[in-house]
Amino acid sequence: MLVKGAGISFDLSEDHLMIQDMVRKFAEKEVSPGAGERDRSMEFPRDICSKLGELGLMGVNTPTEYGGAGMDSISYAIIIEELSRACASTGVVAAVQNTLAQLPLYRFGTEELKRKYLPDLAAGKKIGAYCLTEPSSGSDAGSLQTMAQKNGDFYFLNGQKLFVTNGMAADFFIVYATIDKSKGNKGISAFVVERTFPGFKIVRKEEMLGVRASGTAQIAFENCRVPVSNLIGEEGDGFKIALTTLDSGRISIASQAVGIAQGAYDAALKYSKERSQFGKTISNFQFVQEMLVDMITYIEAARLLVYRSSYLKDKGVPFSKEASMAKYFASTMSEKATSHALQIHGGYGYTKDYPVERFYRDARVTEIYEGTTEVQKMVIARNILGG
Amino acid sequence: MRIVVLVKQVPDTAAQIQIKPDGSGIVEEGLKYILNPYDEFAVEEAVRLKEKISSSELFVLTVGLERTKEILRTCIAVGADQAVLILEEGEPLDPFSTAELLAKKIESLHPDLILSGKQAADDDMAYIGGAVAQRLNFPFVSVVTQVEILENGKKAKIKRQIEGGEEIIEVDLPCVLSAQKGLNEPRYPSLAGMMKAKKKEIEVIKAADLVPDIRKFARTKLERLQPVPVRPAGKILQGSPEKMVKDLVRFLKDEEKVI
Ligand SMILES: Cc1cc2nc3c(=O)[nH]c(=O)nc-3n(C[C@H](O)[C@H](O)[C@H](O)COP(=O)(O)OP(=O)(O)OC[C@H]3O[C@@H](n4cnc5c(N)ncnc54)[C@H](O)[C@@H]3O)c2cc1C
Numbered sequence: 001m002l003v004k005g006a007g008i009s010f011d012l013s014e015d016h017l018m019i020q021d022m023v024r025k026f027a028e029k030e031v032s033p034g035a036g037e038r039d040r041s042m043e044f045p046r047d048i049c050s051k052l053g054e055l056g057l058m059g060v061n062t063p064t065e066y067g068g069a070g071m072d073s074i075s076y077a078i079i080i081e082e083l084s085r086a087c088a089s090t091g092v093v094a095a096v097q098n099t100l101a102q103l104p105l106y107r108f109g110t111e112e113l114k115r116k117y118l119p120d121l122a123a124g125k126k127i128g129a130y131c132l133t134e135p136s137s138g139s140d141a142g143s144l145q146t147m148a149q150k151n152g153d154f155y156f157l158n159g160q161k162l163f164v165t166n167g168m169a170a171d172f173f174i175v176y177a178t179i180d181k182s183k184g185n186k187g188i189s190a191f192v193v194e195r196t197f198p199g200f201k202i203v204r205k206e207e208m209l210g211v212r213a214s215g216t217a218q219i220a221f222e223n224c225r226v227p228v229s230n231l232i233g234e235e236g237d238g239f240k241i242a243l244t245t246l247d248s249g250r251i252s253i254a255s256q257a258v259g260i261a262q263g264a265y266d267a268a269l270k271y272s273k274e275r276s277q278f279g280k281t282i283s284n285f286q287f288v289q290e291m292l293v294d295m296i297t298y299i300e301a302a303r304l305l306v307y308r309s310s311y312l313k314d315k316g317v318p319f320s321k322e323a324s325m326a327k328y329f330a331s332t333m334s335e336k337a338t339s340h341a342l343q344i345h346g347g348y349g350y351t352k353d354y355p356v357e358r359f360y361r362d363a364r365v366t367e368i369y370e371g372t373t374e375v376q377k378m379v380i381a382r383n384i385l386g387g
Numbered sequence: 388m389r390i391v392v393l394v395k396q397v398p399d400t401a402a403q404i405q406i407k408p409d410g411s412g413i414v415e416e417g418l419k420y421i422l423n424p425y426d427e428f429a430v431e432e433a434v435r436l437k438e439k440i441s442s443s444e445l446f447v448l449t450v451g452l453e454r455t456k457e458i459l460r461t462c463i464a465v466g467a468d469q470a471v472l473i474l475e476e477g478e479p480l481d482p483f484s485t486a487e488l489l490a491k492k493i494e495s496l497h498p499d500l501i502l503s504g505k506q507a508a509d510d511d512m513a514y515i516g517g518a519v520a521q522r523l524n525f526p527f528v529s530v531v532t533q534v535e536i537l538e539n540g541k542k543a544k545i546k547r548q549i550e551g552g553e554e555i556i557e558v559d560l561p562c563v564l565s566a567q568k569g570l571n572e573p574r575y576p577s578l579a580g581m582m583k584a585k586k587k588e589i590e591v592i593k594a595a596d597l598v599p600d601i602r603k604f605a606r607t608k609l610e611r612l613q614p615v616p617v618r619p620a621g622k623i624l625q626g627s628p629e630k631m632v633k634d635l636v637r638f639l640k641d642e643e644k645v646i
Contacts, residue, residue, distance in 0.1 A: 014457070018464075018581055026575050056578030069578035 005315070010304075012074070019071075020078050023057065027086035035087035038213035039358050042205070044169045045090050045213055046127075052094055053124015057083075061248075062102050067119035073248075073310035077255040081303070084259025085266070088362035089213035091259055092369075095252035096165045096214075097121065101128025103245045104174050104190055108233040117172055117192060129170035131161035131193075131219060132242055139375050141176075141242060142185045146221065148177035153228055155179075155191065157199070157221035163369070167217025168205050171195050174245075175221070176238050188238035192230045199224030210361035247320045249370040251313065254306045254326040257334035257366040258299060264341035264359040265295045271345055271354075282344070291340040298337060302330035321383035328376035331366035338363040388443040388540050390433045391496055393489055393503040393515060394426040394462060396455045400508050410611030412479070422458040425504025428566035431573040432534055433502050434466035440536065444468050446496055450475055450485050456589050463584035464576030470587070475594035475601075484604040486518035491597050493523060498561055499540055505530045505565040513565075520563035528558055530567040536560075 012020070031048055038045060052058050060076040062068020069075075076098065084091030102121050105114055120126040137144040146159025157177050164173070173193045180187040193200060203218035233241055269292060272283035282288050305326035312319035338360040342349040349356045367373045398404060399419040407414055422430075430447065437443040447462040449455055450473045459470035473488050480488070493501060501520075506513035513529075520527035532553075533546035545556045545564065576584070594601050622638070624631040639646045 015581065015585065018457075018460070018576070019578065022575050022581075054577065055575055060578065069582070071578060075578075 012078075016074060016078060019075050020082060022055070023079050023082040024085075026051075026055065027082050027090075031083060031090050032086035035090070035213075036352065036355060036358060038087070038089060040212075040352075042207070042212045044166075044215040045087070045093060046169055048090055049093065049097070049124045049127060049169075051124070052083075053122070056122075057094065058097050058124040059102060059118070059122020060098055062098075062106055062118055062122045066106060066114050067122040068102070068106075069122075073251060073313045074307060077251055077306050077310045080252050080255035081259035081262070081306075084256040085263040087213070088256060088260050088359070089211045091256045092211050092214050092253075093166055095249070095256060096130055097124070097128050099248050099252050100130035100245055101166075101170075101172065101174055103248055104232050104241050105192070107244065108190070108237065108241050109192075110229070112229060113192060113232065121172065126171040127166050127169045129164050129166040129173045129217075130245070131164050131167075131173050131175045133162050133164075134160055135162055139372060142188070142239060144176060144178060144188065145181075146175070146177040147181075148179050148189060148191065148226075150179070150228065155226045155228060155231070157191070157193070157224040157226060159221050160203070161219045161221075163206065164217045164219050165211075165214050165369070167202065167219055168215035170215075173200075173219070174232070175226075176242055177221075178238075179235050183236065185239040186236045188242070189235050190232040190238040190241045191226050192232065193221075193224065193226055197224055197226060208365075210358075210363070210365050246370055247323050248313065250323040250327040250376070251306060251309055253366050253370045254302070254309070254323070254330040257327075257330035257363065258303050258306055260359050260363045260366070261295065261299050261302070261330075261334040261337035264338040264356055264363075265292070265299060267354065267356050267359070268292065268295065268341035268344040271348075275346075288344055291344055295337045295340050298333040302326070302333045305329055321380055324371070324376040324379040324383075327366075327371065328373055328380065331363075332373060334363040334366055388436065388440045388500065388536070389446070389496065389498045390436060390443060391446045391448055391493055391498040391501045392426070392429050392433045392462070392467070393501065393519065394430065394447050394449045394458055395423045395504070395507045395509075395515075396420045396449065396451050396458045397423045397507055397509040400424060406612045406614050410613055412612065420454065420457065422461050423504050423507050423509075425506060425508065425566055425568070426458075427504075427573040428568065428570040429502040429504050429564075430462050430465060430467065431571045432566060433500075434574075435571065436500070436534070436536065437466065437468075440540070446471065446498070448489060448492060448496075449473065450480065450488050450594065452476055459589050460581075460584040460587075461576060463587050464580035465574055466580070469590065471590045471592065473592050473594050473597060479609070480594075480601070481605040481607045481609070482512055482514040483518060483606040484601055486515055486522055487604045488594055488598055488601060489515065490519050490522040492592070493519065500536075500543070500560055501525070501563040503563070503565050505567050516563050516565035523561075523563075526558050526562040527565075528556055528562065529565045531564050532567050532569045534564060534570070 056069040059068030060071050064070040080095050121128045134144050148155045148157050175191045175193045178187040199222045201220045203220050206216040275282045309319050309322035309326045341356045342360045345356050399421050405414040433445050437445045445467045446469045447467045448471045503516040517527050528545050531545050531547050535544040543558050547554045624634050
């Protein structure tokens, strides 16, 4: 959808360029060097989170009165892309921290909750996570089973959560639970749960194909005691909060997908000019050129979709369909582009001596989390067909 | 303590520089400009001193064009308090004239310490720090790797790397120091810093308003730039070892005339 505005411009502002420059340098110097090692060891990038916090990159869209940088969504998209270009794990860690953990609070939380939790999250002093998915509830988030029963000044939570990015390292968790299963979506409510609350348990760390340094955890609540003041919004607001958060989250993952693809493309372009076969560098061969051309063309198209959905969000108009389009296109593009990058590297690309196999594995998950590709298509279909 | 840092905007060190066909300068279209990397160390050191010594004030000063404001904003974003652009949009000035402009402005700022990068990454002249010191009659220490302020800001202890060791120098303030790589690890500008920099007013003075006869100061004139001659491609000898040795000897004797 094109909306009435100032006319089409493809220029980034001076601020955006300055931010891009800073994050790119930071990512090259501080994030990229350890990325391969963290992928192997599955170590969470805790130090990097602190540094990102100091630079304001952990609360990019969070309002300044709660310690955030109060910047626009395009700045945010640029930041997630640049971080992911160096290390996809760091990209998703920052994305969850910025959006999934903080947006529910600054959009729906009470003044007390905002003051209590946002400043430390935005500063990277505390880590946040988001618990929606459960063993029997994935794409169908409305079917979640975790129960919240009110008793006096507390809710008592019981249930299990899966695939919690940042979970291993997080201090604060946004948790979705139902106060009454018979109410369906209307029973779902959102809470802030601290790691130290009685009854909170980390079950285990997930061992995964990609984004291996993202501290992804399984979590259980066993009569976990949560003060009533930690309810976000009203009882029953949870589903709306989850969907609103995921709309913005899709911009994060689309940006991450673009960043991973760009990182893989950079590596492939360089390699194609260095590797010689048949007496020429492989960049001379048209089949190799075609892969490079396809990569960069699709990367640029994906980036424009990301920028456009961010732009619509900043304008305050509906952007759900556009965010889904950006995520669908960017994540499928990223899978293909990283595969091309590996192919251009030949056998070397299949080894851990080059970063492309990591990009290839990391790209895969962008088609799954924060709504699978199929779910994005459902969202787009619903938008164009109604119902 | 009042600190002035002299900075310069230079083409991105990663950029491919092309010389204009007439040799009058470089092709500027599409070039990205950055804060001279050595100046980053100077700015960082100044910010650290400012953080250590209470009620300090940090000025950054440059001679340049309208676009040069970008690097001043970068400096404010990492902690500079005031930024001054001496605007000169005519023919590029020679370094002696640039030093005159800087010195003239510095006089009105009454600094205790002046820092610059050890050289600019574009022309590698390594001229300005020394020239400004000379013009102001301040001591100058170049290529410094450590700065310690002594005796309530009356003196400084400086370390500089020399062949096979380090030199430790004591110098009276005010003085001019030029920063070497290794002096510190420059910080990244934060988003909050960038927002502050955006709001901050940059003082702009026209060069001719500061020194009316500035064009008369030039001591050198850039005649032209020329590309480094391209090296001819190497020769690869082929054939049997006997033939290659014969060819090599003939080549060295007859063509290169080295044996
Ligand atoms: C690395 C990683 C990190 C994650 N981080 C988080 C996190 O921090 N917080 C969190 O809450 N969750 C997180 N998730 C969970 C993620 O969001 C879910 O995995 C995702 O929503 C899909 O749910 P599912 O795995 O249960 O798959 P299912 O929903 O079971 O889907 C299985 C397949 O069926 C398809 N499908 C399902 N329904 C339909 C339909 N109606 N029409 C067509 N096709 C359909 C899906 O597209 C998919 O291909 C993470 C997942 C991973 C892998």
